Amino acid sequence: MNQPRVSIIMGSQSDWSTMQAATRVLEQLGVSFETRVVSAHRTPERLYEFASTAHEKGVQVIIAGAGGAAHLAGMAAAMTHLPVIAVPVASKHFQGMDSLMSMVQMPRGVAVACQAVGEAGAFNAGLMAVQMLALADQELSTRLQNWRASQTDGVPNEVE
Ligand code: RP5
Numbered sequence: 001m002n003q004p005r006v007s008i009i010m011g012s013q014s015d016w017s018t019m020q021a022a023t024r025v026l027e028q029l030g031v032s033f034e035t036r037v038v039s040a041h042r043t044p045e046r047l048y049e050f051a052s053t054a055h056e057k058g059v060q061v062i063i064a065g066a067g068g069a070a071h072l073a074g075m076a077a078a079m080t081h082l083p084v085i086a087v088p089v090a091s092k093h094f095q096g097m098d099s100l101m102s103m104v105q106m107p108r109g110v111a112v113a114c115q116a117v118g119e120a121g122a123f124n125a126g127l128m129a130v131q132m133l134a135l136a137d138q139e140l141s142t143r144l145q146n147w148r149a150s151q152t153d154g155v156p157n158e159v160e
Helices: 013-028 044-057 072-078 097-104 119-134 138-153
Strands: 006-010 033-037 061-067 084-089
Touching (some): 006 013, 006 119, 013 033, 013 061, 061 097, 084 119
Parallel strands (some): 061 084
16 A cells, blocks of 8 residues: 555554455545554554644544543544544443443543444444545546445335
């Protein structure tokens, strides 16, 4: 892959089965990305290093997935001016309600774009990243619009 425009970080390797959905739309639309395990709690220094330098490395959008006490997206957003899209990963005990509340209830002044819990949220995080990048990339915008049209065309009119 080229220099990554999108960085997908997740709190644990165990989040990958959910977060790989974010890579699907990026691959389909030809957007370069990287994937990394960065934990707010287990590797706080790695998070600091990543978030405070991501913009210098050419990353334009960050997607952060985590479960449980999911502070990853908010803490990343606290240390970068890049847009951060949050994906609440379904947790073992509360089915992701804890992840959702941890991510969505940000204090005023530090924003994250929180998606749905689980795989649909991860996929839409990739899609939202493309939409952000397409604002200043006409070729990507055309590919995105074609992708959307093809999705619409793929919805059957009648139940089969
Ligand atoms: C969070 O704790 C991770 O994002 C993951 O969703 C959850 C469980 O992590 P593991 O115990 O599976 O590594 O930090």
